[in-house]
Amino acid sequence: MNATDYFLNPYNWSFTGLLALVLVLLLYLLLLKTSNTQKVLFCSASLLIYLVLGSPIADLDNYGLHSVSMLQHIILLMVSPILILKSLPLKAIDNKFFNIIPLFNNPKKYFIITWVIGAIAMWTGHFLSAAMMSSKYGIAICGITASKNSWLAHFPETPVFVLLFVAGFLLALPVFHPNKSKRLHPLKSVVYLFTACVSCSALGLYVTFMANSASMLEAIPVFATFRNPVPMSVRTDQELAGLMMWVPGCILYVLSSVEIMLHWYDANPDIDKKQLIEVPISDK
Amino acid sequence: MSLYIDIPEDKEQLPSLKTGQGKLAWMASVDHKQLGIMYLWLALVFFVIGGLEAMMIRAQLALPNNDLISPELYNQIFTMHGTTMIFLVLMPASIGLGTYLIPLMIGANEMAFPRLNAFSFWMTCLGGMLLYFSFFAGGAPDAGWFNYAPLSENNYSSTQGVDYFLVGLILTGIGSIGAALNFITTVLTLRSPDIKLNMLPLFVWMIFVNAFLMLAAFPLLNAGLFMMLIDRQFDAHFFLASTGGSAILWQHFFWAFGHPEVYIIALPAFGIISEVIPVFSRKPIYGYKFVAASSIAIALLSYSVWAHHMFTVGLSNTVNAFFAISSMLIGIPTGLKIINWIGTMHKGSIRLTTPMLWAMAFLICFTFGGLTGISFAIVPITWQLTDTYYLVAHFHYVFLGGSLFGLFAGIYYWFxxxxxxxxxxxLGKWHFWLFVLGFNLTFFLQHVLGVLGMPRRIFTYPDLPYWKVLNMLATLGAVMMFVGMAIFFWNIYKTLKKPRTVGENPWDAWTLEWATPSPPELKNFDEIPRVHSRRPLWDINNPDNPDKKLN
Known part of the structure; x- marks a missing residue:
């Protein structure tokens, strides 16, 4: 099967996932009063999540492609939480229900905790999925080899995905909280994002250059057969995984930092303080 | 001579070298203005040395099959030329301008750590002296300014030149890290209470961002330099593939520092241009926030592109593809700045003073250097041209057009x-025209030489079609630059002989340094003017038409 056939095959698209996507979008549009920009952001986030969990891209995971697993992590941990936070109206998250949780109520105070949660999720999520893939397909990924009899081979992926998304949400909260007064100061936000960028770059670097250790496996034909319908050697797959985390991951945080700075340069702190408290973001 | 000197009073002028203890007063100074000026003199001295080395290179290459210089000496000369110009000219000049101007521009009387400031300067100075001492200790380093392993290892570089290179650069690196710490702390803690961070003059902002870049980049270089020193002195194997090390690891260390270094050198020049163009166009900078924010983008992205210097070492196509894309992306924030500077000039009342001429030459030459840089982001082009004179031309357009021209603008502006x-x-205009025309004659033609296939780092070449004439013209351009520089030095000498006649604000500029006497006394400010916008002196001079209040 070539790549085109694979992607056009309706059986590789999750109908349930599509139904869930439509339902979530409808609920968002009907229940929440938001601006057009926020609607676009929410639709983008939902679509991206569907693409990496319900589309043929997600199924490529079953061919032992580590890069697909990394793409899922990037979308769930780094991209979609930011988009969703930016798409939510103030009341959706700044209410009595969520404010019981200190991390939600005052993310500024707990920003070190949220950062650590995000960074741990970034790294452990990667190692866990590498180990799971290794136990399932018998490939050494980033120097990790897990036995086929290991419990990892039967470990469900869904809880990992949910945890990654929650961790990503917490990571993004101090910078992108819908209530601006609960966000970190813009300059602190830039440092927060920059250090997160260092974390994802370090992970990306590690995975990319660990790919050299996989180069020996390229000689073994059986590993190439796993890679239908997207033919790719183990080494290329691993380099792609690392580079996705390193370069686009870093660019994501750079763009976010620049956006924050652009708003901050124009700001008059004294005037803005009043506005931040009185005017929710969604009503602007 | 007593080694004890009276501490000068705040209201006094900077000490004169001609007075009894003047020299000692300068050497022992922790005043930011004196240290700034000493940084600039240090850069000028090394510029003369590096320039003479460049002239020797051009004299050797003027004719085919020339044997004016031996291959061994040629290797030493081109290595020292590159190392000097980057670490001992462009870096100290940028740091010197920052050291002199930052406290003045933010309404402070001193840098946060005056002694660290002096320590940084003397470390840089000592590093440079050690580097040049190598000529008297068996031979200068000869492995290029990039000092690639394994060429720089004992097996291939048996003289002590590389050791002096390593120790010299470690010292200048420590000096740069000290300066960066000082810049950051000064900007964060010693600003006038009126000046919010989003009101900083763009020159200060660029130096501030640059300081973070330096803090992240120089430890990488110093780590690599230390590892190589251990390799060479204690027979370790970090970069020796034959005994389990990796020569490519050196390249990763070097270019993880080296690419941000390009921006470390360019960002202060961007800051200077962002001050000069508005003043001489009589308009506020167009898109302050874009110029400032794009600096952050450049700083962060500069750490994601270093592997484009390594397209030819045999990284995989996947790695090459990603770094090609990210290298092209970094052109966006840089291009944005160019648009902002042109936008500032658009419909402005342009005064073609010498600093403005340099700023305009910067815009043209840096854009050209940037475009050839983008061409190097295309992997097959790098494969073809990386070891040719096309690359030499490209990085001279970036380092001279993109940095030195900015520094000249700054020197003429703040002199x-x-x-x-x-x-x-x-005389300034003679300097400008001779240098800019000579520069373009030398380096524009080197693009053609590169495309024709002339390799770089060769001490001579055969008489192939067009090579002789193009090299001869390039040497002629170098002579024009040399004459231009001689005029510049003559101009400085002649001017310093004249009495002081300039008032506080001869250019009718808008930032705080122009509110002090020229030159400022030892204490910068008795009273700091109220600051409500990014152009405080404009607000004072135009109370009916002030800028938007930002505090």
Whole structure:
């Protein structure tokens, strides 16, 4: 099967996932009063999540492609939480229900905790999925080899995905909280994002250059057969995984930092303080 | 001679070298203005040395099959030329301008750590002296300014030149890290209470961002330098593939520092241009926030592109593809700045003073250097041209066009403030035209030479079609630059002999340093003017039409 056939095959698209996507979008549009920009952001986030969990891209995971697993992590941990936070109206998250949780109520105070949660999720999520893939397909990924009899081979992926998304949400909260007064100061936000960028770059670097250790496996034909319908050697797959985390991951945080700075340069702190408290973001 | 000197009073001028203990007063100074000026003199001295080395290179390459210089000496000369110009000219000049101007521009009387400031300067100075001492200790380093392993290892570089290179650069690196810490702390803690961070003059902002870049980049270089020193002195194997090390690891260390270094050198020049163009266009900078924010983008992205220097070492296609894309992306924030500077000039009342001429030459040459840089982001082009004179031309357009021209603009712009005297405009224009025309004659033609296949780092070449004439013209251009520089030095000498006649604000500029006497006394400010916008002196001079209040 070539790549085109694979992607056009309706059986590789999750109908349930599509139904869930439509339902979530409808609920968002009907229940929440938001601006057009926020609607676009929410639709983008939902679509991206569907693409990496319900589309043929997600199924490529079953061919032992580590890069697909990394793409899922990037979308769930780094991209979609930011988009969703930016798409939510103030009341959706700044209410009595969520404010019981200190991390939600005052993310500024707990920003070190949220950062650590995000960074741990970034790294452990990667190692866990590498180990799971290794136990399932018998490939050494980033120097990790897990036995086929290991419990990892039967470990469900869904809880990992949910945890990654929650961790990503917490990571993004101090910078992108819908209530601006609960966000970190813009300059602190830039440092927060920059250090997160260092974390994802370090992970990306590690995975990319660990790919050299996989180069020996390229000689073994059986590993190439796993890679239908997207033919790719183990080494290329691993380099792609690392580079996705390193370069686009870093660019994501750079763009976010620049956006924050652009708003901050124009700001008059004294005037803005009043506005931040009185005017929710969604009503602007 | 007593080693004890009276501490000068705040209201006094900077000590004169001609007084009894003047030299000692300068050497022992922790005053930011004196240290800034000493940084600039250090850069000028090394510029003369590096320039003479460049002239020797061009004299050797003027004719085919020339044997004016031996291959061994040629290797030493081109290595020292590159190392000097980057670490001992462009870096100290940028740091020197920052050291002199930052406290003045933010309404402070001193840097946060005056002694660290002096320590940083003397470390840089000592590093440079050690580097040049190598000529008297068996031979200068000869493995290129990039000092690639394994060429720089004992097996291939048996003289002590590389050791002096390593120790010299470690010292200058420590000096740069000290300066960066000082810049950051000064900007964060010693600003006038009126000045919010989003009101900083763009020059200060660029130096501030640059300081973070330096803090992240120089430890990488110093780590690599230490590892190589251990390799060479204690027979370790970090970069020796034959005994389990990795020569490519050196390249990763070097270019993880080296690419940000390009921006470390360019960002202060961007800051200077962002001050000069508005003043001489009589308009506020167009898109302050884009110029400032794009600096952050450049700083962060500069750490994601270093592997484009390594397209030819045999990284995989996947790695090459990603770094090609990210290298192209970094052109966006840089291009944005160019648009902003042109936008500032658009419909402005442009005064073609010498600093403005340099700023305009910067815009053109840096854009050209940037475009050839983008061409190097395309992997097959790098494969073809990386070891040719096309690359030499490209990085000279970036380092000279993109940095030195900016520094010249800054020197002409702030010279009246530093000395109380205005540099002769006529001589300044002679300097400008000779240098810019000579520069383009030398380096534009080298693009053609590169495309024709002339390799770089060769001490001579055969008489192939067009190579002789193009090299001869390139040497002629170098001579023009040399004459231009001689005029510049003559201009400085002649001007410093004149009495001080310049008032506080000869250019009718808008930032705080122009509110002090020219030159400022030892204490910068008795009273700091109220600051409500990014152009405080404009607000004072135009109370009916002030800028938007930002505090």
């Amino acid at each position: 009246p403030k530093m000395s109380g005297r205005m540099l002769c405009s006529k």
